[in-house]
Amino acid sequence: MDHDTRIDLKNLTLEELTVFLAGMGKERFRASQLMRWMYSRLVNDFDAMSDLSKALRAELHQRARISCLGSEVTEDSRDGTRKYLFRLEDGQTIETVRIPMEDNRVTLCISTQVGCALGCVFCHTGSFGLVRNLTPGEIVNQVCAALADGPISNIVLMGMGEPLHNLDNVVKALQILYLPEGLDFSPRKVTLSTAGLVPEMLELGQRIRVNLAVSLNATTDEVRNQLMPVNRRYPLAQLMEVCRNYPLQPRQRITFEYILIRGVNDSDQDARRLVKLLHGIKAKVNLIPFNEHSASPFKAPTGDRVTRFQGYLLDRGMVAIRRASKGQDISAACGQLKGKRDPLPQQQDAGEDAVHDNHPPEKGTCK
Numbered sequence: 001m002d003h004d005t006r007i008d009l010k011n012l013t014l015e016e017l018t019v020f021l022a023g024m025g026k027e028r029f030r031a032s033q034l035m036r037w038m039y040s041r042l043v044n045d046f047d048a049m050s051d052l053s054k055a056l057r058a059e060l061h062q063r064a065r066i067s068c069l070g071s072e073v074t075e076d077s078r079d080g081t082r083k084y085l086f087r088l089e090d091g092q093t094i095e096t097v098r099i100p101m102e103d104n105r106v107t108l109c110i111s112t113q114v115g116c117a118l119g120c121v122f123c124h125t126g127s128f129g130l131v132r133n134l135t136p137g138e139i140v141n142q143v144c145a146a147l148a149d150g151p152i153s154n155i156v157l158m159g160m161g162e163p164l165h166n167l168d169n170v171v172k173a174l175q176i177l178y179l180p181e182g183l184d185f186s187p188r189k190v191t192l193s194t195a196g197l198v199p200e201m202l203e204l205g206q207r208i209r210v211n212l213a214v215s216l217n218a219t220t221d222e223v224r225n226q227l228m229p230v231n232r233r234y235p236l237a238q239l240m241e242v243c244r245n246y247p248l249q250p251r252q253r254i255t256f257e258y259i260l261i262r263g264v265n266d267s268d269q270d271a272r273r274l275v276k277l278l279h280g281i282k283a284k285v286n287l288i289p290f291n292e293h294s295a296s297p298f299k300a301p302t303g304d305r306v307t308r309f310q311g312y313l314l315d316r317g318m319v320a321i322r323r324a325s326k327g328q329d330i331s332a333a334c335g336q337l338k339g340k341r342d343p344l345p346q347q348q349d350a351g352e353d354a355v356h357d358n359h360p361p362e363k364g365t366c367k
């Protein structure tokens with residue numbers, strides 16, 4: 001099949017779309033019009049865009065296309081968590097997770113890369129290595145596809161990949177997510193999680209507004225070097241320094257994700273060191289008991305340990321929230337569903353054990 005060389009409009013910000021349309025001799029307002037069709041109404045077919053002239057629709061057909069994602073597999077957990085596996089146009093797969101929260105809110109966890117280069121040892125995705133960056137369109141299309149299952153209140157860039165390793169495409173995707181005539185998410189509702197790429201954190205703060213989460217997971221360089229190899233390049237002192245200087249809105253805090261692993265980082269001394277490390281930073285700590293899976297030797301902490309760790313932080317006036325691991329009965333850890341379906345990222349051979357098995361979408365069609 002010939003490769004489709006038409007430009008994918010989902011990869012363009014409003015400004016870029018305006019320039020593209022100007023190249024076709026079209027007025028500026030057409031860009032907003034198209035954005036509204038693609039994102040407010042989630043329409044992917046030029047022919048359905050009734051306020052565009054027939055001639056313009058025909059011209060668009062020739063030069064452009066609108067990509068979308070159809071889920072190949074979904075797994076539903078008893079707690080309402082839904083995990084999607086999307087197959088991309090080149091056959092690679094990514095995961096997206098829809099997580100129901102209290103008060104009927106829904107958080108969507110999206111991916112920014114196929115695989116990841118950073119190799120955190122507790123992470124299933126890290127074991128695949130990096131295959132490639134996602135395009136802006138592939139990032140926002142995860143949101144568009146999940147919206148078909150109902151409204152989304154918050155978005156976290158916390159799925160497969162290190163978002164700051166794909167900074168340019170992630171910034172474009174955020175611009176599209178925030179666009180009033182598009183998906184219209186407030187930057188307050190969107191959180192980007194990084195393993196701690198210090199120079200890119202500085203750049204992110206200068207380029208766009210987004211809540212920042214830092215995957216911390218250790219209180220000494222020794223332990224963090226082992227868990228997260230990125231720490232050898234950007235050790236804790238540098239990471240804390242950039243957090244201390246990160247531009248925050250008046251009521252905004254940086255979230256520190258701390259996966260508690262039995263006997264590795266869950267001691268009283270760790271809790272003490274954590275309080276010291278975060279001193280002077282407007283911080284919120286998410287304590288996440290490790291979610292055991294077959295590919296990892298790590299164990300979940302005991303319930304008592306978690307309570308004691310959290311209690312220590314709370315007693316020192318810190319905001320420390322215990323996060324339940326959602327979707328325990330499905331492939332909940334990031335990368336697990338992909339691992340089940342694509343034992344190697346390059347392989348497209350599908351397993352048979354998923355809960356719902358939708359047919360792969362025809363090229364150009366979405367569910």
Ligand code: SF4
Pocket residue numbers: 115116117118119120123124125126127159160161162195215
């Ligand atoms: S935890 Fe995040 S940064 Fe680390 S390997 Fe996994 S996806 Fe990459």
